[in-house]
Amino acid sequence: MPTAPRAASAAIRAQQQSALASLPFSDTRDFEDANRGLIAPVEAPVVADDGTVLWDNSTYDFLTGDAPDTVHPSLWRQSQLAAIDGLFEVVEGIYQVRGMDLSNTTLVEGDEGIVVFDTLLSVETGASALALYRRHRGNRPVKAVVITHSHADHFGGIRGFVSQEEVDAGRVKIFAPDGFVAHAVAENVYAGTAMNRRAAYMYGADLPRSPQGGVGAGLGQTISTGTVSLLAPTDVVTTTGHEETVDGVRMIFQMAPDTEAPSEFLIYLPDFKALCAAEDATHNLHNLLTLRGAVVRDPNGWAKYLTETIDLFGAEVEVVFASHHWPTWGNDRVVEFLSLQRDLYAYLHDQTLRMMNQGLVGAEIAEQIELPPALEHAWSTRGYYGSVSHNVKAIYQRYLGWFDGNPAHLWEHPPVERSKRYVEAMGGVDAVVEKARSAFGTGDFRWAGELANHAVFAQPDHAGARDLLADTYEQLGYGSENGTWRDFYLSGATELRNGQFGTPTETTAPDVIGQLTPSMLFDAIAIQVNGPKAWGEKLSMDVVLTDVDERYRLRLANGVLTYSARPQPGDADATLTTTRRALPSLALRGGLSADGLAASGGELSGDASVLTRLADLLDPGDKDFAIVTP
Numbered sequence: 001m002p003t004a005p006r007a008a009s010a011a012i013r014a015q016q017q018s019a020l021a022s023l024p025f026s027d028t029r030d031f032e033d034a035n036r037g038l039i040a041p042v043e044a045p046v047v048a049d050d051g052t053v054l055w056d057n058s059t060y061d062f063l064t065g066d067a068p069d070t071v072h073p074s075l076w077r078q079s080q081l082a083a084i085d086g087l088f089e090v091v092e093g094i095y096q097v098r099g100m101d102l103s104n105t106t107l108v109e110g111d112e113g114i115v116v117f118d119t120l121l122s123v124e125t126g127a128s129a130l131a132l133y134r135r136h137r138g139n140r141p142v143k144a145v146v147i148t149h150s151h152a153d154h155f156g157g158i159r160g161f162v163s164q165e166e167v168d169a170g171r172v173k174i175f176a177p178d179g180f181v182a183h184a185v186a187e188n189v190y191a192g193t194a195m196n197r198r199a200a201y202m203y204g205a206d207l208p209r210s211p212q213g214g215v216g217a218g219l220g221q222t223i224s225t226g227t228v229s230l231l232a233p234t235d236v237v238t239t240t241g242h243e244e245t246v247d248g249v250r251m252i253f254q255m256a257p258d259t260e261a262p263s264e265f266l267i268y269l270p271d272f273k274a275l276c277a278a279e280d281a282t283h284n285l286h287n288l289l290t291l292r293g294a295v296v297r298d299p300n301g302w303a304k305y306l307t308e309t310i311d312l313f314g315a316e317v318e319v320v321f322a323s324h325h326w327p328t329w330g331n332d333r334v335v336e337f338l339s340l341q342r343d344l345y346a347y348l349h350d351q352t353l354r355m356m357n358q359g360l361v362g363a364e365i366a367e368q369i370e371l372p373p374a375l376e377h378a379w380s381t382r383g384y385y386g387s388v389s390h391n392v393k394a395i396y397q398r399y400l401g402w403f404d405g406n407p408a409h410l411w412e413h414p415p416v417e418r419s420k421r422y423v424e425a426m427g428g429v430d431a432v433v434e435k436a437r438s439a440f441g442t443g444d445f446r447w448a449g450e451l452a453n454h455a456v457f458a459q460p461d462h463a464g465a466r467d468l469l470a471d472t473y474e475q476l477g478y479g480s481e482n483g484t485w486r487d488f489y490l491s492g493a494t495e496l497r498n499g500q501f502g503t504p505t506e507t508t509a510p511d512v513i514g515q516l517t518p519s520m521l522f523d524a525i526a527i528q529v530n531g532p533k534a535w536g537e538k539l540s541m542d543v544v545l546t547d548v549d550e551r552y553r554l555r556l557a558n559g560v561l562t563y564s565a566r567p568q569p570g571d572a573d574a575t576l577t578t579t580r581r582a583l584p585s586l587a588l589r590g591g592l593s594a595d596g597l598a599a600s601g602g603e604l605s606g607d608a609s610v611l612t613r614l615a616d617l618l619d620p621g622d623k624d625f626a627i628v629t630p
C-alpha cells in the first residue's frame, strides 16, 4: 500500500514565506514574454498508436494561483512559465511550439517552406508540433532542419519532421555542429545504464504530477516518452561566421563546442535580427554537471562564447530565442539577458577557483559563495536546473577531482561499512533514529537525512529509519528551488516508501544504435565483460566488415577485451564476417549468439565456441540498482 505524501513542516513553510518576501515576484515580464504571440494552445495529449500517453501537458493544470507550501514559490513560478504551451509567433516569419516536450521547436518561414530549428525529443511529439504549426500557418514543406546540439531532446524527434527518403533525395538539408553524431551517440554507450537509472530520479519519472509530487524540471516540465530517432546531418558546420541560405532564410553560425553540450552552435538570422541561442542562454542557471551524471562542462569556455555572441550580434539583435523557455525581445533586454548569463558562468568559475586556491573544498565553496545582487535578483539566472551548490562542486571536480586533499578522505570505508561503524559509535540504530528525529523536529533536514541514511545503510529493514528518511527527503524536496533536486529527493522518498521503480523511461533507439562506430560498439561490449570471470579466458576474433572494407582483431586476455584495426600477425581463433550496417545488432543484449548472428546475416568461421564463450562473460548492468538503500 503506497504511503500518502505528508504536509510541509513548519520549518519548510517558514522557508517558503521568506523566499516569497525576498525574491522579486513583482517582476512579471517573463509571464508577458511567455504568453506573447500566442496563436493557439496545444489542443490534446500526444498518444501512441497503442493508446500510451507520450505527452500530456494538461497534467500540469494544477499550476495555478499562489504556490502551495509543498513547493518552493520560485520553482512554482518557473513551472507555471514552462507549462505555458502552444504555437507562438516570435516575430513575423518565426514560430515556436513550446510546452509539447521538455524542449522547443522553432519554425522559420522561407520563400516556400520552413527551416526547423530543433525537433523535440520524440518522433510523436515532433510530428504533433509540426501539425499544430501547419494547421495555423499552412502546409509548408520542410526545407532544412538545423540541430543546435548533441542532446536527444533536440534531435530525437527529427523523423516527425522529415524522412530519410526526403534527405536522400536532396529535398531536405540537415545542419549540425562539428562532432554532432559522435557525441549524440557516445553519451549512452559507456555509462548509459547508470545514467538512465539516475535520469529517472532527475526527471521524477515515477512521481505523480501534483503539488506534493512532480511540478517540473526547471528547464521544461519533463521529457516525453515516445520514439527517439536520429538522421545523420548532410551539412556539418565547423567555423564561426559560416553562412548558409536555405529557401531564402539566411543563417550565420557561431560555434560553441564544450559549452552546454560537447557539440553545439548558435545561429543568427540577420534578416529577422533574431538569435537562436541554442541551449547556451536559457532562463535558468544551467547544469555544469547534470545530476544524472556526465563529464563536467566548461564554464570558462561557456562564458567566453557568450561574450563572442554579444560581440558578433549584440549591436543589432532584436530578439533571442532558445531551445528551451520563452524568447526575450528588444535589443537592450536581449543584451542584458545574454550578459547576465555570461556573467553567471564566469562568476561561478572565477570565484570557485579563487576560493579553491585559498584552500576551500567544494562543499565549503558551495556553502560560502554568494552571487552579486544583479545575478541573485534576476529570474533568468536562478538555479532551477543547475544550482549554484552543485555547479560549484562540479567546477572543483573539473579541476581537482574527487579527492579534497585531506588524507582522512583518501581511504574511507565504503557506505555500508561506514554507516555500521557510525551507528555503533552513536549508540545503535534506535538512538541514531531518535537523534535524526530531533534534527527533523528542529528543521535541520540535512542533518536528519545524514543520520537516517546511516541508519538505513546499517540496517535497511529498520522501518522507523526508512520512514524517517523518506519523510526527511520529502521535506528537502518541498524546500528545493531546483526542479531536479526536488525530483531526486521525492524519488528517494518514493523508493523508500513503495519500493524501487527501476528505469521506467529508458529507451533504446535503433537510430542511435545504428550510428555507433565499430570502435564504440567494441567498447560497448568490452565494458560489459565481467573481469574476474574472464581472468582465465583467452580468445581472439577477427571482425571483417565487407561493406566498408574494414577489419578488426578483437582479443580477450587478462579479463579485458581490446581491439585494433591494424594488420595483426597470425590467425585469430575465429573470423566473423558481417557488415558495418549489421554490426550494431550484435552488440545489443543477446546479439552475440547463434540466433543473433543469423538474424544479422553474419557468418562465423574457425572456432565456433568463441562467440558463446565471449557472450557468457558479459554482464549487461542492472537497470534496477539501489540508490537510497544499500
Ligand SMILES: [Zn+2]
Pocket (backbone or CB within 6 Å): 103, 151, 153, 154, 279, 323, 324
Ligand atoms: Zn535541451
